[in-house]
Amino acid sequence: MRYIVLVVLMWLLSGCSDDKKVKYDGETLIEQKCAMCHNLKMPPDTYADEKAPPMMAVVFHLKDFMKITMKDEEYSKFIPFVQDYVINPSIKKSYCDKESLKSYGVMPSQKGKVTKDELKAIASYMYDFYDQQKFLEQMQARAAFEALPKGEQIARKNGCLNCHSLNKSGIAPSFAMIAKQDAKEIRETIANGSQGKWKGFNMMMPSFKTKLSKDEIVTLQEWIVKGKK
Ligand code: HEC
Numbered sequence: 001m002r003y004i005v006l007v008v009l010m011w012l013l014s015g016c017s018d019d020k021k022v023k024y025d026g027e028t029l030i031e032q033k034c035a036m037c038h039n040l041k042m043p044p045d046t047y048a049d050e051k052a053p054p055m056m057a058v059v060f061h062l063k064d065f066m067k068i069t070m071k072d073e074e075y076s077k078f079i080p081f082v083q084d085y086v087i088n089p090s091i092k093k094s095y096c097d098k099e100s101l102k103s104y105g106v107m108p109s110q111k112g113k114v115t116k117d118e119l120k121a122i123a124s125y126m127y128d129f130y131d132q133q134k135f136l137e138q139m140q141a142r143a144a145f146e147a148l149p150k151g152e153q154i155a156r157k158n159g160c161l162n163c164h165s166l167n168k169s170g171i172a173p174s175f176a177m178i179a180k181q182d183a184k185e186i187r188e189t190i191a192n193g194s195q196g197k198w199k200g201f202n203m204m205m206p207s208f209k210t211k212l213s214k215d216e217i218v219t220l221q222e223w224i225v226k227g228k229k
C-alpha cells in the first residue's frame with residue numbers, strides 16, 4: 001500500500017514539475033474523439049451515413065476561409081479556432097455553409113469529452129495531415145498508377161521491379177529477355193519461383209503462388225510477353 005502511494009506521489013510530482021511530460025498523440029486522439037462523426041480518410045472512403053462533414057473537407061475549408069498561407073499561422077488561427085469550436089460550437093462561429101449546416105445540424109459541444117491540450121494535439125495533427133498539396137500529389141500519383149497497364153500495376157505492387165527491369169538485365173534477367181520464353185513456363189516460374197535456369201543470375205526468383213491469384217499471374221505473363229523486342 002505504502003509503495004502504491006509512493007508511486008502515485010512520484011507520478012503526480014513529475015507531472016506537476018513538467019507538464020510537457022504528457023505526450024498527446026493527435027492521430028490516436030482524433031480516432032477516439034472525432035471519428036464517430038467525422039470520416040477521417042483522405043479522401044473519404046464513403047459518403048454514406050454521414051453525421052458530419054469529412055475531416056478533410058473541414059480542414060481544407062477552414063484553411064481556405066482563414067487564408068492560412070504560412071506555417072506559423074497554424075498556431076495563431078487554426079489551433080485556437082478548433083480548440084474553441086469543439087467546446088463551444090455555434091452557427092455564428094461556423095465556417096460551414098448554410099446548406100451543410102442545415103443538413104448536418106450544428107456540431108454538438110464535446111465539452112467534458114476532450115480537453116484543451118488534447119484538442120491542441122488533434123488540431124495540430126489535422127493541420128499537418130489534411131494538406132492540400134500532399135492530397136493533390138497523392139491523387140496525381142494514384143492517377144498515374146491507374147493509367148499503367150494492369151500487368152505493370154501488379155508487378156509494381158509485388159516488387160517484381162525491385163529485381164527485374166523492363167529492358168536492362170541486373171540481378172535478374174530483364175522482362176524483354178524473358179518475353180521470348182514459352183507462356184506456360186513464364187506462368188509456372190512466377191507461381192513456383194526458380195533458380196539456376198538463367199546463366200549469370202545466381203539469385204533465387206521467389207515463388208508468388210500464395211501472393212497472386214491465377215488471373216493475376218496470367219495478366220502478368222501477358223504483359224511480359226507484350227514487351228518482347
Ligand atoms: C457527435 C458528432 C460530432 C463529433 C463527435 C465531432 N464533431 Fe465536429 N462537427 C460535427 C458536425 C455535425 C459538424 C458540421 C456543423 C458545424 O459546422 O457545426 C462539425 C463541424 C466541425 C468543424 C467545422 C467548423 C466549421 O466552422 O466549419 C470542426 C473544426 C470540427 N467539427 C472539429 C471536430 C473535432 C476536432 C472533433 C473531435 C474532438 C469533432 N469535431 C467531433 C459533428 C461532430
Ligand code: HEC
Nearest residue numbers: 158159160163172185186189194195196197198203204205
Ligand atoms: C528477389 C528478386 C526477384 C523478384 C522479387 C522477382 N524475380 Fe523473377 N526472377 C528473378 C531471378 C534471379 C530470375 C532468374 C531465375 C533463374 O535463373 O532460374 C527470375 C526469373 C523470372 C522469370 C523467368 C521465367 C523463365 O521461365 O525463364 C519470370 C517470368 C519472372 N522472373 C517473373 C517475375 C515476376 C512476374 C515477378 C513479380 C511477381 C518476379 N519475377 C519477381 C528474380 C526475382
